Amino acid sequence: MSGIRLVAFDLDGTLTRGRTCLEALVDAYGFAGQTPVWERARTEEEIVAARLGMWEYLRPLSTEDMNAVLAGIPLAPGAVEGVAALRAAGVATVLVSLAYADNVAYFARRLGVDAHFGTEPDGTGGYRHVFPATKPTLLAGYANALDLSPEQIAAVGDTPNDVPMLRAAGVSVYVGATLPDDFTPTWHLPAAPIDEIARIILGR
Numbered sequence: 001m002s003g004i005r006l007v008a009f010d011l012d013g014t015l016t017r018g019r020t021c022l023e024a025l026v027d028a029y030g031f032a033g034q035t036p037v038w039e040r041a042r043t044e045e046e047i048v049a050a051r052l053g054m055w056e057y058l059r060p061l062s063t064e065d066m067n068a069v070l071a072g073i074p075l076a077p078g079a080v081e082g083v084a085a086l087r088a089a090g091v092a093t094v095l096v097s098l099a100y101a102d103n104v105a106y107f108a109r110r111l112g113v114d115a116h117f118g119t120e121p122d123g124t125g126g127y128r129h130v131f132p133a134t135k136p137t138l139l140a141g142y143a144n145a146l147d148l149s150p151e152q153i154a155a156v157g158d159t160p161n162d163v164p165m166l167r168a169a170g171v172s173v174y175v176g177a178t179l180p181d182d183f184t185p186t187w188h189l190p191a192a193p194i195d196e197i198a199r200i201i202l203g204r
Helices: 021-029 032-039 044-058 063-070 079-088 101-111 132-145 160-167 194-202
Strands: 006-009 092-100 115-121 153-157 171-174
Touching: 006 132, 021 044, 021 063, 021 092, 021 101, 063 101, 079 092, 079 101, 079 194, 092 101, 092 132, 101 115, 115 132, 132 153, 132 160, 153 160, 153 194, 160 171, 171 194
Parallel strands: 006 092, 006 153, 092 115, 153 171
Antiparallel strands: none
């Protein structure tokens, strides 16, 4: 797989393990009672409404407040080493997540990932939302800027929400325990360390 020039990662459950960014924040700041309502969101319209509701709780928190909580989320085994190995081999890395962009940015900096996408304010009082269906579009736009074809991209994810992005990549790695229906990745490596995944992608 030495032709891979870009690796796209999901965040929650892929480069981190255990609690998601949202779960950690709601636990830390005492509004976990809202979580069941948000988790019932399925359509894009419901997800937008849930995110707006979440943001009303998160808005008073500074970036520093949130980062202090995010620092307690465990990284996936080998995450730092795996990203470093990819970059040392000249392979670009990008985080594509449904989470809030500030939260995604924190982990991109912490891990040394080159670029990141997440749901973020659009500057007009609304949001640029990332949905499962928009993940491959964001990935394709970033890859096009690097003049890369899908065959030169690997993608790593852990839930059905990542499948659209995984399908858009030439190489797909699924680290979730159970494969979604009607999807067979290049590699199914449940809970695999990221440095092991990097070695496989680099063909080492």
